[in-house]
Amino acid sequence: MADRLVGEGPRQGVTNAHRSHAEALDAADPLAEHRAAFVFTDEAIYLDGNSLGRLPKATADRLTSAIRNEWGGGLVRSWPRWIGLPTDVGDRLGRAFLGAAPGQVIVCDSTTVNLYKLGAAALARQCGPVVVDASEFPTDRYVFEGLAASAGVEVRSADDETALDGASLVVRSLVDYRTAQLRDLEAETARIHEAGALVLWDLSHAVASVRIELDRAGADMAVGCTYKHLSAGPGAPAFIYIREDLQPQLRQPIWGWFGQRDQFAMGPEYDPEPGIAQMMTGTPDVLGLLALRTSIDVLGLAGIDALHAKAVALGDLAIFLADVWLAPLGFVLGSPRSGAFRGSHVALRHRDALRMCKALVAEGVVPDFRGPDMVRIGFGAASTRFVDVWDGLNRLRRIAEDGTYRNFDDLPGRVT
Numbered sequence: 001m002a003d004r005l006v007g008e009g010p011r012q013g014v015t016n017a018h019r020s021h022a023e024a025l026d027a028a029d030p031l032a033e034h035r036a037a038f039v040f041t042d043e044a045i046y047l048d049g050n051s052l053g054r055l056p057k058a059t060a061d062r063l064t065s066a067i068r069n070e071w072g073g074g075l076v077r078s079w080p081r082w083i084g085l086p087t088d089v090g091d092r093l094g095r096a097f098l099g100a101a102p103g104q105v106i107v108c109d110s111t112t113v114n115l116y117k118l119g120a121a122a123l124a125r126q127c128g129p130v131v132v133d134a135s136e137f138p139t140d141r142y143v144f145e146g147l148a149a150s151a152g153v154e155v156r157s158a159d160d161e162t163a164l165d166g167a168s169l170v171v172r173s174l175v176d177y178r179t180a181q182l183r184d185l186e187a188e189t190a191r192i193h194e195a196g197a198l199v200l201w202d203l204s205h206a207v208a209s210v211r212i213e214l215d216r217a218g219a220d221m222a223v224g225c226t227y228k229h230l231s232a233g234p235g236a237p238a239f240i241y242i243r244e245d246l247q248p249q250l251r252q253p254i255w256g257w258f259g260q261r262d263q264f265a266m267g268p269e270y271d272p273e274p275g276i277a278q279m280m281t282g283t284p285d286v287l288g289l290l291a292l293r294t295s296i297d298v299l300g301l302a303g304i305d306a307l308h309a310k311a312v313a314l315g316d317l318a319i320f321l322a323d324v325w326l327a328p329l330g331f332v333l334g335s336p337r338s339g340a341f342r343g344s345h346v347a348l349r350h351r352d353a354l355r356m357c358k359a360l361v362a363e364g365v366v367p368d369f370r371g372p373d374m375v376r377i378g379f380g381a382a383s384t385r386f387v388d389v390w391d392g393l394n395r396l397r398r399i400a401e402d403g404t405y406r407n408f409d410d411l412p413g414r415v416t
């Protein structure tokens, strides 16, 4: 971990565990008014903004109109207004949340598929060992195990001292999905480049949560989800970034007609678009793109620095309360204590975490569970209040104290 502080937010000076303190933080919150931009249908305390971001009201309106008028009314005549969405929304995302100049970001497919496309392209350019840490998100590990097996190269875990020696590619999350640990984009990129490898950043838990400056860091490639902090909805398309000068050196493995130059000429052979557009495969998810365009506008109004500062402050409150209330009950902090090294969630570890999560959901508090022993408390900085954190953790304290969680089994569900 580099010693430079990344995204240090204003300290909120958490000083006591009274609810009035959380109320005072809400009263002083510069993002408080942004909460009204989101849909709330019940009193549930939602602490899982890092899994599925809350629906913006403007998105519900935009999609209703697109479904009725553009799809229902315009039908195929609407394609001229839809066809440019993957690059248009990519450029907007790049400007608002990725620190990327136009022409380097495209929105298409899922993060998993995009990892595959970029990984295959990078290995075709330079074949050699791939570094993916054993703690990485499963899909990242699986995709690169598969790619490495077909390319006949080794997969190394990042904690191995010599992992970078002779490596061709390093795949790394900017914010760890379990611990929320925030890495130093610029320093890590430089270190990987010094070793002669390319870096592929997974920004799934980082985008719209922490400030990202891909161009400034000299990053090579990136991918990320849009349904988490970006609030574009379940299954909304993911994004790809490729630094401009690297684009001509990479050819993606899925030769689809949407990556084709002069697509509607229906030419006999694959002749890819120059630039980022060659990363397209087939017909884009128009509704997902419209949802993403809308939520970029909604969250862009809050601004990334304010969003990150508030997430850090929410996390500081959660950690303070966990120290006072939950540590005596056997909980251990599973995230960096310093907000400078933390994304927008806080992990609390406990042997009975799964039962506790089930008991919380039954009480109208929605966190999530990550095995084997983590309760994740995730924030949507534009919509989560300090009192939500206070109320949620207070209920967790009660459940842990009175043992009601023992009424729940610890069998994993279909979705956790």
Ligand SMILES: *Cc1c(COP(=O)(O)O)cnc(C)c1O
Residues within 6 Å of the ligand: 110, 111, 112, 113, 137, 139, 140, 173, 177, 202, 204, 205, 225, 238
């Ligand atoms: C959420 C997440 C994914 C999910 O990928 P999908 O293809 O959208 O299912 C991948 N990687 C990381 C690091 C994630 O946090």
